[in-house]
Amino acid sequence: EAGVVQSPRYKIIEKKQPVAFWCNPISGHNTLYWYLQNLGQGPELLIRYENEEAVDDSQLPKDRFSAERLKGVDSTLKIQPAELGDSAVYLCASSSPRGNTGELFFGEGSRLTVL
Amino acid sequence: AQKVTQAQTEISVVEKEDVTLDCVYETRDTTYYLFWYKQPPSGELVFLIRRNSFDEQNEISGRYSWNFQKSTSSFNFTITASQVVDSAVYFCALLSSNSGYALNFGKGTSLLVTP
Numbered sequence: 001e002a003g004v005v006q007s008p009r010y011k012i013i014e015k016k017q018p019v020a021f022w023c024n025p026i027s028g029h030n031t032l033y034w035y036l037q038n039l040g041q042g043p044e045l046l047i048r049y050e051n052e053e054a055v056d057d058s059q060l061p062k063d064r065f066s067a068e069r070l071k072g073v074d075s076t077l078k079i080q081p082a083e084l085g086d087s088a089v090y091l092c093a094s095s096s097p098r099g100n101t102g103e104l105f106f107g108e109g110s111r112l113t114v115l
Numbered sequence: 116a117q118k119v120t121q122a123q124t125e126i127s128v129v130e131k132e133d134v135t136l137d138c139v140y141e142t143r144d145t146t147y148y149l150f151w152y153k154q155p156p157s158g159e160l161v162f163l164i165r166r167n168s169f170d171e172q173n174e175i176s177g178r179y180s181w182n183f184q185k186s187t188s189s190f191n192f193t194i195t196a197s198q199v200v201d202s203a204v205y206f207c208a209l210l211s212s213n214s215g216y217a218l219n220f221g222k223g224t225s226l227l228v229t230p
């Protein structure tokens with residue numbers, strides 16, 4: 001079974017440019033998460049989807065960040081415009097429909113460098 | 116408030132040594148879950164274990180063991196006879212209703228096992 005797939009793995013952009021990250025969760029997983037991981041820190045939740053509904057986006061900086069999961073499968077996280085402080089790893093994770101068990105399956109992440 | 120503290124930033128051991136990774140948590144919830152995740156250099160976090168707050172039994176899985184003590188709010192992780200492949204960053208995490216059922220990660224402990 002394929003795991004969580006993210007792309008791109010690496011992205012280097014100049015500040016003020018837009019950037020988008022894509023995530024394909026494990027088949028059948030209706031819950032999808034985007035996490036932000038700064039260097040030397042643990043992941044922090046940005047947004048959580050149940051199917052196509054964003055059920056927790058309280059930590060998403062909505063002035064420049066947006067996310068969508070239109071058909072309840074793939075998801076895209078966008079930053080526009082990017083700032084220097086956005087340099088980090090953006091992790092996508094998914095979990096099965098068995099409830100809030102905390103057993104998440106993570107992708108390898110998208111590492112963003114903003115110059 | 117929800118908080119997970121991993122006081123050890125980096126640990127270095129020689130292969131075959133035993134090593135214990137500490138985790139202390141704070142929560143006002145009576146029902147909560149504790150986790151350990153492993154993040155190898157590839158970047159993908161891997162689920163290791165989940166314990167609920169009502170089950171203080173210690174658990175052993177191969178060379179891995181976990182000691183959960185509610186009296187000290189600790190959930191420590193021991194690797195016996197460490198191997199080079201155990202080198203990774205290990206995260207302790209907490210999940211509860213007060214966190215909106217989002218995983219609250221510690222800052223992680225980087226473990227280096229040398230031959």
